[in-house]
Amino acid sequence: MSNLVVNQEILPDISKPKWDQSTYSGRAKHFFSSTNPLTLFSSAAQQEKCREIVTNYRKGIISDKLTVNELWKAKALYDATYHPDSGEKMFFLGRMSAQMPGNMVITGMLLSLYRTFPGVVFSHWINQSFNAVVNYTNRSGNSKTTNERLFASYCCATGGAMTAALGLNKLVKNNYGLAARLIPFAAIALANAINIPMMRSNEITDGMELKDENDNLVGRSRKMAVLSIAQVTMSRIAMAMPYMGQMSDSRPSINFSVLTPIIMNRITRTAYYRTRPWMQKYSEIPIQTVLAGIGLYFTTPLCCALFPQKSEIEVSKLEKNVQLEISKLPNPPKTVFYNKGL
Incomplete structure (x- = not known):
């Protein structure tokens, strides 16, 4: 078989993604593969088999x-399941492939629990958690952090993000204008600006790992x-743009969708919808939840692709102390690489 790896004149290079990461289209194709929600349903045996294929291939076995197809399929599942730096299996809810189903469920929760303040607080806490x-899970590097620091970061991240989201929503509680429609998106943007740095605070204090071309x-x-x-x-803010906004003027507490109201408006005008009271009563939340899931299926990989995950930088552009540290190494590299995380 000509498709066998051993028959290839030039062996596939799985140290990098299958598609060219210097282009947006190449990065988008890679993330459509690695964030595919179907990878969550792979068995532990499948995951272990793919890990063995990838690790053995890197050793020349x-x-x-x-x-070739089996190799790239194994690499795709490996990328979706194992951390690129540590090689450890990622918690399944923390994988980027869980973004679509996870946020889809949270969308339904936010839509369902908007009527009471405890419901709003609980759903926002689940969202930020x-x-x-x-x-x-998607932090850069393989450095460990203490349980105490992780717990403190979690409390600051979820507490600060929830306060920001609820506080901004409170400002426009009875406002039905443009500001009310934009505030939910602003709340999500501010929440992300708090949550992400706090959960990755050790990278800011300790520094991000820099590696040479040989991954040292x-x-x-x-x-x-x-x-x-x-x-x-x-x-992450870009991921939220298509579906974060105010759902409708009649429900100012459900601040959820920019595109969904447009689609829902078209649905509610159809004769089929108008002639079925049960559909008018029970279908709104399920439809909007599904629409949010469809949006996330596309926005997750497309927004992950905005910036290369593995980037390079000239040593001369780093901090002076880092330049000095690297210059003391035997055969110091002129360019280093780092994983920005997702």
Whole structure:
């Protein structure tokens, strides 16, 4: 079989994604593959098999029955399941592939529990807790943090983000104008700006891992940590743009969708909808939840692709102390690489 890996004149390079990461389209194709929600349903045996294929291939151990397609499929599941720096299996709710189903369920919860203040607080706490898990799971590097610091970061992240979201929503509680429609998005943006840096605070204080072309750790940079966290924050805010806004004038407490009201407006004008009272009573929340899920299926990979996950920078552009540290190494690299996280 000509498709066997061992028959290839040039072996596939799985140290990088299958598609060109210097282009947006290449990054988008990669993230459509690695954030595919279907990967969550893979069995532990499948995941372990893919891990073995990838790790053995990196060591030069190649099965004579392994095809190129099988190799890339194994790499796709590996990327979706294991952390790119530590190689550890990521908590399934923290994987980017859980963004669509996780936020879809949270959307339904926010739509259902908007009537009471405890319901709003609980749903926002669940939302920010989920975000905190995703932010921590997809952090850069493989450095560990203490349980005490992790708990403090979680409390600050969820508490600060919830306060921001609820506080801004309170300002326009009885306002039905443009400001009320934009406040929910502003609340989400501010919540992300609090949650992400707090859950990745150790990168800011300790610095982001810098590696040479052979994947050897050569230093740490706080400058790159701040830049990477800012890029991730921008990506997460962009993910929320299509479905974060005020749902309708009749329900100012449900601040949820920019596109959904337009689609719902078209649905409610159809004869089928108008002639079925049960549909008018029970269908709104399920329809909007599904629409949010469809939106997230596309916005998650498309917004992850805004910036390269693995970036490079010239050593001369790093902090002076980091430059000095790297210059003392044998054969110091002129360019280093880092994983910005997701």
